[in-house]
Structure formats: C-alpha cells, structure tokens
Amino acid sequence: MKILIVDDEPSIIRTLRPVLSALGHDVLEAVDAKTALAAVGVSELDLVLLDLGLPDADGSDLISTFKKKAEASVIVVSARHMETDKVRALDQGADDYIDKPFGMEELLARIRVVERRRNEARGKEPKVLQSDLLRVDLKTREVVLMGEPIHFSPKEFAIFETLARNAGQVVTQRRLMIAGWDDPVVDGQYLRSYIAMLRDKLEVDPSDPELIVTESGVGYRLTEPLVQVD
Amino acid sequence: MLPDQHDEGRRLNKTNHAWALDVAIFLIATAGTYVAQWADRPITAVLVYLSGVILIAVHSGLFAALGSAIAASLVYNFFLSEPVFEFGVTTADEAVPLIAFNVTALITGLLVGRLRDSVDRASQAQFKTAFLLTVSDRLQRALKVEEVEAVMRDLLPRQGVRSVKIFLSQGDLFLRPSTGEIVTYPIGQEPMTPASAGTLDPIVLELTGARGVIGIAQFHLAEAGSDRPGIPDLNSISALIALAIERCVLLDEVAEARAQARSEALKDSLLSSVSHDLRTPITVIEAAAGALSSPAIRLPEEERAALLASIIEQCHRLDRYTSELLDVGRIEAGVSPKAMQVVDLGELANLALRQARTLYPDVVFERRLGDGPVVISANPAMVEQAIFNVLDNAGKYGAGAPVSIEVEASDGVAQLSVTDQGDGIDGPDLKRVFERFYKGSARRASEGSGLGLFIAKGFVEGCGGSISVESPASEGRGARVSLRFPLLQRDERNNEARP
Numbered sequence: 215m216k217i218l219i220v221d222d223e224p225s226i227i228r229t230l231r232p233v234l235s236a237l238g239h240d241v242l243e244a245v246d247a248k249t250a251l252a253a254v255g256v257s258e259l260d261l262v263l264l265d266l267g268l269p270d271a272d273g274s275d276l277i278s279t280f281k282k283k284a285e286a287s288v289i290v291v292s293a294r295h296m297e298t299d300k301v302r303a304l305d306q307g308a309d310d311y312i313d314k315p316f317g318m319e320e321l322l323a324r325i326r327v328v329e330r331r332r333n334e335a336r337g338k339e340p341k342v343l344q345s346d347l348l349r350v351d352l353k354t355r356e357v358v359l360m361g362e363p364i365h366f367s368p369k370e371f372a373i374f375e376t377l378a379r380n381a382g383q384v385v386t387q388r389r390l391m392i393a394g395w396d397d398p399v400v401d402g403q404y405l406r407s408y409i410a411m412l413r414d415k416l417e418v419d420p421s422d423p424e425l426i427v428t429e430s431g432v433g434y435r436l437t438e439p440l441v442q443v444d
Numbered sequence: 445m446l447p448d449q450h451d452e453g454r455r456l457n458k459t460n461h462a463w464a465l466d467v468a469i470f471l472i473a474t475a476g477t478y479v480a481q482w483a484d485r486p487i488t489a490v491l492v493y494l495s496g497v498i499l500i501a502v503h504s505g506l507f508a509a510l511g512s513a514i515a516a517s518l519v520y521n522f523f524l525s526e527p528v529f530e531f532g533v534t535t536a537d538e539a540v541p542l543i544a545f546n547v548t549a550l551i552t553g554l555l556v557g558r559l560r561d562s563v564d565r566a567s568q569a570q571f572k573t574a575f576l577l578t579v580s581d582r583l584q585r586a587l588k589v590e591e592v593e594a595v596m597r598d599l600l601p602r603q604g605v606r607s608v609k610i611f612l613s614q615g616d617l618f619l620r621p622s623t624g625e626i627v628t629y630p631i632g633q634e635p636m637t638p639a640s641a642g643t644l645d646p647i648v649l650e651l652t653g654a655r656g657v658i659g660i661a662q663f664h665l666a667e668a669g670s671d672r673p674g675i676p677d678l679n680s681i682s683a684l685i686a687l688a689i690e691r692c693v694l695l696d697e698v699a700e701a702r703a704q705a706r707s708e709a710l711k712d713s714l715l716s717s718v719s720h721d722l723r724t725p726i727t728v729i730e731a732a733a734g735a736l737s738s739p740a741i742r743l744p745e746e747e748r749a750a751l752l753a754s755i756i757e758q759c760h761r762l763d764r765y766t767s768e769l770l771d772v773g774r775i776e777a778g779v780s781p782k783a784m785q786v787v788d789l790g791e792l793a794n795l796a797l798r799q800a801r802t803l804y805p806d807v808v809f810e811r812r813l814g815d816g817p818v819v820i821s822a823n824p825a826m827v828e829q830a831i832f833n834v835l836d837n838a839g840k841y842g843a844g845a846p847v848s849i850e851v852e853a854s855d856g857v858a859q860l861s862v863t864d865q866g867d868g869i870d871g872p873d874l875k876r877v878f879e880r881f882y883k884g885s886a887r888r889a890s891e892g893s894g895l896g897l898f899i900a901k902g903f904v905e906g907c908g909g910s911i912s913v914e915s916p917a918s919e920g921r922g923a924r925v926s927l928r929f930p931l932l933q934r935d936e937r938n939n940e941a942r943p
Contacts, residue, residue, distance in 0.1 A: 226728055
C-alpha cells in the first residue's frame with residue numbers, strides 16, 4: 215500500500231518508515247498539514263497515519279480531504295487520549311484510531327484490517343463474512359459461532375451487523391445507535407443493554423468480553439478478523 | 445459634625461460675644477435716644493430706640509428682642525418721657541412708643557426665628573447629602589466587603605452611629621466577612637425601620653441589590669443625647685452599602701472566573717505538553733523495540749542499528765524532559781538565599797558552553813569573554829542551567845550558523861548575551877518566548893518542550909537577575925537573549941565570601 219505518515223515528530227517517522235518499507239509498503243511523510251495536503255494532490259494514497267496534534271492545523275480537519283480527494287483510509291494516531299477528539303475524528307470519516315504509545319504489532323494489525331477492507335471494497339457487496347470462529351450470513355441473517363447457530367432479534371442483528379461489517383475497527387456509539395434505532399441521540403443505556411445481550415450470546419465469559427470490546431467513551435470493536443467470502 | 449470639647453468651648457465664647465454686642469447696641473440706642481430727647485426731637489428718639497430693638501431681634505432672636513423691648517420701655521418711661529424719673533402712662537403719646545417697642549420686638553423676633561429654622565433645616569439637609577456623597581465616594585474605592593465595613597465604621601461615628609456590622613446572606617445564615625461571625629436572621633428580631641430608633645437596640649436593615657436581599661447591616665446608635673446630631677438617613681446609607689457590596693461580589697466573581705480560566709489554560713497546556721513530550725519518546729521506543737523483536741519484520745542490519753540508536757536517543761530525551769519538569773518544580777519552590785554564592789559569570793558560561801558543544805557538535809560556538817572575572821551573587825547550578833538552555837535554544841534554531849556568547853561588565857551590571865543567526869523570532873512570538881510550554885508558531889514541529897526559556901527566566905530571576913530577548917539581532921537575522929545580574933563590587937565580594 216501507499217502509506218502517508220503525518221506526524222510533527224521526525225523521530226516517529228524515522229522509526230515507522232523502515233518497518234513499513236520492510237513489509238513492502240511505499241512510505242511518504244509529512245511533518246505538517248501543508249505538506250500532507252500537498253502529498254494528496256501528487257500521488258494516490260491508500261492509507262494515512264494521521265497525528266491530530268499538527269503544528270499548523272488540527273489533524274481531524276484534514277480527514278475529509280484525505281477521504282474524498284485521495285479516497286484513502288485514515289488511522290488516527292494521537293498522544294492526547296481525549297475521547298471527544300477521537301469521536302470527532304471518527305465522525306469525520308477516520309476508519310480507526312490508535313493511541314500513542316502503541317506496540318508495533320498492534321499498529322501492523324490495524325493496517326492489515328484497512329488493507330483487507332480496501333481489497334474487499336473493490337469487489338461487490340459482501341454476502342457472507344467469515345473467520346475460523348464465526349460465520350455471518352448477511353442475506354439470511356444467520357450467525358454461526360463455532361458450529362452453533364445463534365439467534366438474534368432483528369435489532370440485535372442490526373447492531374451486530376454494523377460491528378461485523380467493520381470487524382477489527384472501532385464503531386462509534388453514534389453509528390450503532392443509528393443502526394439500531396435510527397436515532398443518533400437515543401439513550402445510551404439502550405445501546406449498553408443490547409451490547410450486553412450480544413455478549414451473553416457470543417462471549418465465553420460475558421463479564422470479560424474478548425469478542426466485542428469496549429472502546430471507552432468512543433464505541434465498540436469486534437475483534438474477530440472476519441473476511442468476505444462469496 | 446459631632447462637637448467635641450474644643451467646639452464646646454468655642455460655642456460658649458461665641459454666646460458671650462453675642463450678649464456683649466446686644467448690650468452694646470442697647471446702650472448706643474439708649475444714648476442716641478437721650479440725645480434726641482434732649483434736642484427735643486421725641487419722634488426721632490422713639491425711632492432710634494426702635495431701631496436698636498430691631499437690630500437686637502435680628503441679631504439674637506425672639507427672647508433677646510423681648511428683653512430689650514421691655515428694658516427700652518422701662519428706661520424710656522422712667523428716664524426720658526415726661527414726667528422724668530417716674531413710671532406711669534398718662535397720655536396716648538406715652539403709650540405708643542412702649543407698644544411699638546414690644547410689638548416690633550415680638551414680630552421681628554418671630555420672623556427671625558422662623559428664618560433661622562429654615563436655614564438650619566437646609567444646612568442640615570445639605571450636611572446629610574454631603575455625608576452621603578462622602579460615603580458613596582469612599583465606598584467607590586472599596587474592593588472587598590471587609591473594606592466596605594471598615595469605611596462605614598470610619599465614617600458613621602460622625603453621624604451618631606456607634607458601630608456597624610455588615611453580614612452577607614449565605615443560604616439561611618448570615619456571615620460577617622470581616623470576622624467570620626455567623627448569625628441567624630434576623631438576629632432575634634424583625635428588621636426595624638429607622639423610625640423606631642431612639643432605643644439602644646441595634647437597627648437592622650436589609651441590604652437589597654439587583655439580585656434581591658444580599659445581606660443585612662446592623663447599626664448600633666450612640667446614646668441619645670446632646671452629642672448626637674440626629675439619626676442619619678440609614679435607608680440611603682444601606683442602599684449605598686448594598687450597591688458597594690454588590691460591586692465587590694461581582695469583582696470577586698470576575699477575578700475568580702479569570703483565575704479559573706488561567707488555571708484551566710495552564711492545566712491544558714501541561715496536559716498536552718506532558719502527553720506529547722512524554723508519549724512521543726515512549727512511542728518511538730516501544731515501536732522500535734517491537735519492530736526489532738518481531739520475527740515477522742525482517743530489517744537490514746543498518747536499519748536495526750538505526751532503530752537501536754533512536755531508542756537510546758529517545759531515552760536521553762525522556763531524561764532531559766524529566767529534568768526540565770523537575771527544574772520547573774525548583775522554580776516554583778523558589779531560590780534559597782543559602783544557595784547563593786559568589787561566582788564568576790564567565791566561568792559558568794564556560795561550563796554551559798562545554799555541554800552545548802557536546803550536544804551540538806556541528807555548531808560553532810564563538811566565545812567572547814572579557815578580561816578578568818565578572819563576579820555576581822547567584823546559585824551557580826541554576827545560572828549554568830539557564831545559560832545552557834539559552835545556548836540549547838540558539839543551537840536548535842540557529843540554522844547551523846555560528847552562535848556567539850559574550851560576557852561583559854559595565855555600570856554595575858554583569859551581562860551575558862547569546863546571539864544566533866537563525867530565522868529570528870516573529871513579533872507575536874517575541875513577547876511569549878519565556879512563557880511556560882510556549883513554542884513559536886514556526887517551531888512547534890521541532891522536539892522542544894517549550895520549557896527551556898521558561899526555566900532560564902525562572903532561574904535567572906530567582907537569582908536576582910533579569911532576562912530579555914531581541915530579534916532580529918543583526919542584519920535582519922537571528923535572535924539575542926541577554927541575561928543581566930547586579931555586578932558585585934570588590935568589598936561586597938569579600939563580605940559574601942566570608943559570611
């Protein structure tokens with residue numbers, strides 16, 4: 215993939231560049247918003263690793279440009295762990311975010327999810343999403359966990375489907391509320407109780423969820439690496 | 445005004461003078477009348493006497509007028525009118541002067557008295573107004589509720605109010621800000637009106653502002669007696685107090701809101717500085733170490749070496765930042781006088797230069813030191829750190845060009861200045877370079893924490909010096925930071941060297 219790293223810290227670019235290059239990616243770099251926007255016009259981009267704290271702009275203001283002009287995916291990388299910043303970035307179209315400091319494995323996993331989804335997006339509308347553990351049939355609304363069919367109410371499925379279609383990435387509460395209730399400001403308690411019901415049906419230990427994890431103050435993430443099969 | 449002993453004395457004196465003048469007028473009038481009578485001008489004689497009575501009435505009022513009229517009647521009747529040396533009224537001609545004296549005295553005296561009363565009332569009203577103006581003027585300057593109370597306690601005794609207490613309402617209770625005393629409303633009684641004054645119970649009035657009742661004022665009157673020039677207009681005074689208190693409370697709120705905003709801004713910058721400056725090195729270390737240890741990532745040998753080097757570099761950076769945060773803590777703690785020593789500013793410059801040359805091996809640091817030591821009193825570790833921070837800044841932003849450091853002594857001032865040839869500092873940034881966490885707008889991308897010059901300023905000022913910056917330094921380029929300390933004279937050095 216062609217990856218643009220936007221970070222005002224040269225040391226971070228210096229560390230990420232050799233690793234991403236070694237994995238076969240083309241790496242571009244920008245230390246401020248001006249350089250980053252210039253890069254958008256010059257070459258096609260697949261992914262932008264975007265630091266929000268840029269010297270000349272708020273990084274989240276660049277997201278829509280990256281999405282619309284370059285059709286690039288955006289992973290927000292930020293040292294200020296503010297939920298409001300994250301939600302704002304995700305609402306503006308960022309695909310995912312990761313907090314500094316991050317483990318290299320973690321970052322590479324997030325990049326793989328973006329890569330897989332970009333490849334899928336080029337194909338047609340998914341019918342079935344599948345992993346070793348889980349199979350989700352989007353047409354028939356059948357969910358099978360380790361060979362066992364799981365029965366969901368229509369609302370439960372609507373919420374689960376949104377998580378499954380974005381498997382591996384964070385989904386904001388707002389998006390889940392729209393999926394379940396068509397209302398972005400519905401009482402958060404509704405969403406929490408539906409997530410609890412999903413966990414009851416899917417998790418080995420619903421009190422210590424591993425499949426549907428909470429991203430504090432932001433939303434939820436389905437950790438299972440579902441891929442599209444036809 | 446409350447008359448004191450001195451005033452009392454003056455008043456008695458004045459009364460004596462008044463009597464003497466009355467008697468003098470009477471005697472002159474009597475003499476005049478005698479002369480007229482002797483010249484056989486009886487009408488003139490009566491008119492002269494009458495004029496005397498009118499003058500006395502105008503001068504001393506009704507009672508003096510009546511007294512002089514009676515005296516004039518007797519004297520006239522006994523000595524001047526026929527038959528002489530005999531009392532008695534036999535003809536109408538004799539009765540007319542006597543009636544005229546007394547009627548004139550009565551009417552003039554009454555008119556004068558009335559006139560005087562209204563003059564008194566007017567001057568009293570004017571006095572009250574003047575007092576209220578004084579009160580309002582003095583209250584203008586009060587910034588705290590305690591000061592409002594102090595002003596009133598200072599002014600009111602002149603008005604026959606022994607003392608005043610001001611309470612602010614705090615829910616159901618009332619708090620006296622000047623002493624912390626707390627009372628329940630309404631101090632055991634209903635609030636009274638000034639009309640019920642006269643007793644010695646305190647008068648309690650509500651202080652009503654734009655937001656309703658904001659408190660109460662408790663007035664203790666002086667004992668009723670000659671000393672007290674009547675009850676002042678307590679309602680108006682309460683209104684003035686309420687106005688002043690409301691202003692004080694608003695001022696407090698504004699100040700509080702400002703302090704709050706300042707501390708929020710500081711917290712915000714602290715938060716973002718700490719999160720950025722601590723997490724960036726940790727991010728590099730974790731990511732680099734993760735890449736080196738991952739079997740899935742195969743890197744060429746020179747890349748592995750570069751990642752290891754950046755791990756070490758970022759550890760140094762973390763260490764530097766930790767020291768800076770500790771330095772900020774030392775600034776807040778202040779400089780102990782015990783830590784002050786007699787030191788050579790040139791020597792400290794050399795020590796700082798050595799560090800700077802290690803950190804910036806590619807930058808030329810030109811040293812221009814004068815002959816002999818430039819001696820100041822300072823905490824050597826702090827001043828060395830301050831000089832190093834300034835050199836560090838010059839090295840970082842000097843665009844690789846030579847940086848010069850100069851130490852000189854003149855006119856009782858020891859000055860050290862560091863000049864770089866970088867891009868300089870823009871006007872808006874120039875004022876703020878010494879602020880905590882402040883990074884110039886063009887410089888945020890670099891790895892500074894925004895603490896270096898803040899610490900330099902804190903340390904220099906803590907040691908009794910001052911720091912300033914100018915840009916451009918020369919030929920439209922660069923910046924010059926100057927540190928100034930009071931130069932120690934020879935005898936001072938000896939004193940301080942052996943304390």
